[in-house]
Amino acid sequence: MLDQIRIVLVGTSHTGNIGSVARAMKTMGLSKLVLVSPKELPDGQAYALSAGASDILANAQVVETLEQAISDCGLVVGTSARSRTLSWPMLEPRECGEKAVLEASQKPVALVFGRENNGLTNEELQMCNFHVCIPANPEYSSLNLAMAVQIIAYEVRVAFLAQQDKTPEADLTLYPDIDQMEKFYVHLEQTLSDTGFIIKQHPGIVMTRLRRLFARSRPDDQELNILRGILASIQRTTKS
Numbered sequence: 552m553l554d555q556i557r558i559v560l561v562g563t564s565h566t567g568n569i570g571s572v573a574r575a576m577k578t579m580g581l582s583k584l585v586l587v588s589p590k591e592l593p594d595g596q597a598y599a600l601s602a603g604a605s606d607i608l609a610n611a612q613v614v615e616t617l618e619q620a621i622s623d624c625g626l627v628v629g630t631s632a633r634s635r636t637l638s639w640p641m642l643e644p645r646e647c648g649e650k651a652v653l654e655a656s657q658k659p660v661a662l663v664f665g666r667e668n669n670g671l672t673n674e675e676l677q678m679c680n681f682h683v684c685i686p687a688n689p690e691y692s693s694l695n696l697a698m699a700v701q702i703i704a705y706e707v708r709v710a711f712l713a714q715q716d717k718t719p720e721a722d723l724t725l726y727p728d729i730d731q732m733e734k735f736y737v738h739l740e741q742t743l744s745d746t747g748f749i750i751k752q753h754p755g756i757v758m759t760r761l762r763r764l765f766a767r768s769r770p771d772d773q774e775l776n777i778l779r780g781i782l783a784s785i786q787r788t789t790k791s
Contacts (some may be wrong), residue, residue, distance in 0.1 A: 552653060552655045552656060552711060552714070553580045553581055553582070553655070553707070553711060554582060554583065554659075555583075555655035555656070555658075555659050555660060556581060556583065556651055556652075556655050556659075556660045556662065556707060557583035557584070557585050557607065557620075557624075557659060557660070557661050557662070558572065558576055558583065558584050558585070558664070558700060558704070559585045559587060559588065559620045559621065559661050559662065559663040559664065560572060560584070560585070560586050560589070560663055560664050560696070561587040561588070561617055561663065561664065561665050561666060561671060561675060562587065562588055562589065562590070562665070562666040563586065563589045563590065563666070563667065563696070564590045564666065564667050564668070565590075565667065566589075566591050566592070566593055566594045566596050566597040567585065567596045567597060567599075567600045568586075568603075568667060568695070568696045568697060569589065569593050569597045569608070569611075570596065570597035570598060570599065570600035570601040570604075570608065571600045571695075571696070571697035572584070572600070572605040572696060572697050573597075573601040573604040573611075574600065574601050574602045574603070574604045574697070575609050575697050575698075575700045575701035575704055575771065576604065576606055576607055576704055577601075577603070577604035577775075578701075578704075579701075579705055579707060579708040580708060580711070581704055581707065582606075582607055582610070583612075583763065584594060584607050584611040584612070585611065585612045585613075585614060585620045585661075586607070586611055586612070586613045586614070587611065587614055587615070587616065587617050587619075587620050588614075588615055588616070589596045593608045593611065593618075599625065607726075609621075613743065614722035617663065617675050617678060618678065618706055618729070618733065620661065620663075621661045621663070621678065621715075621729045622728065622729055622730040622733075623658070623659055623692075623726075623728050623729075623730065624658060624659045624660060624728055624729050625653065625654055625657055625658030625659065625660065625663045625726045625727070625728050626650065626654045626655075626658070626660045626661070626681075626726070627645050627660075627661045627663060627680050627681075627729055628642060628650075628651065628660075628661070628662050628663065628679060628680065628681045628682070628683050629660070629663040629665075629671050629675065629676045629678075629679035629681075629682050629683070630663065630664050630665065630670070630671070630682070630683055630684070630685070630699060630703070631670060631671065631676060631682045631683070631684055632670055632684065632685075632692065632694075636752070636766070638684070638763075639676060639677075639681070639682045639763060639766060640678070640680070640681050640766055640767045640769075641674045641681065641682050641683070642681045642682070642683045642761075643683070643686070644683055644685055644686075644702060644703055644704050644706045645709075645710075646683075647662070647681070647683040647703060647706060647707075647715075648703070648705075648706030648707040648708075648709055648710040648711075649705050649706075649710040650681075651710070652707060652714050653710075653714070653723070654723075654726070656723065657723055657725060657726070658726070658728055660788065662703055662704075662707075662764075663675070663679060664696060664699060664700060667695070667696055667785040677759060677762050677763075677766075678729065679766075680766055680769060681766070685699060685702055685703075698783055703761075711717055711782060724771050725768070725771060725772045726769065726771050726772065727771075727775045731775065732765070732775075735765075735778065735779060736758070736761075736762060738779060738782050738783075739758075739761065739778075739782060740758055742782045742785050742786055743757070744787060745785075745789050745790075746785065763765050
């Protein structure tokens with residue numbers, strides 16, 4: 552189950568942080584590391600700070616975009632250290648660990664961490680199903696990257712160990728992966744453009760709010776198929 556949970560680092564600046572993250576992962580039984588457009592690839596410093604987790608670094612996947620890193624995932628949780636103008640469905644770290652372990656039995660899960668200096672962009676956060684914020688001391692909430700990964704990875708470990716004592720769920724809800732959701736958003740924007748509800752060149756905040764709506768409601772596979780069918784029906788009518 553833990554093999555289905557990946558740690559995704561976006562735009563990491565310092566290779567030493569990548570090594571420290573690998574160490575934090577291995578202590579909690581996680582092994583899948585994905586690097587999105589890192590400033591530099593793991594080097595000697597990264598391997599030194601990994602402290603024996605060199606296998607994780609050696610097998611790390613490197614991709615250019617976050618979308619590539621999460622396209623096959625059914626659950627994506629992005630870490631955010633600050634509130635955004637448009638709030639997103641939130642999880643506490645413990646909830647994050649529990650949900651990650653539960654859904655890893657169905658599809659891959661991604662836990663996404665942003666840049667050391669400014670985290671994830673709003674656009675990147677909008678690609679996530681949920682956001683998680685570590686409730687650190689508000690007077691001094693400075694967590695480095697490896698610390699943040701260690702905390703979330705620990706919650707995953709706690710949830711995983713608790714899950715071993717439970718009877719497996721007989722009927723888990725199946726959710727679409729990120730690639731399917733992105734195709735739905737493209738379909739939705741095209742349909743709203745065709746009907747004149749939004750201007751294609753200037754979708755504005757409408758699409759962002761709709762993304763938040765569907766992130767909050769989180770349609771399952773069958774519900775998404777129904778929504779895609781409704782959009783297709785509208786498009787057929789507008790073109791006839």
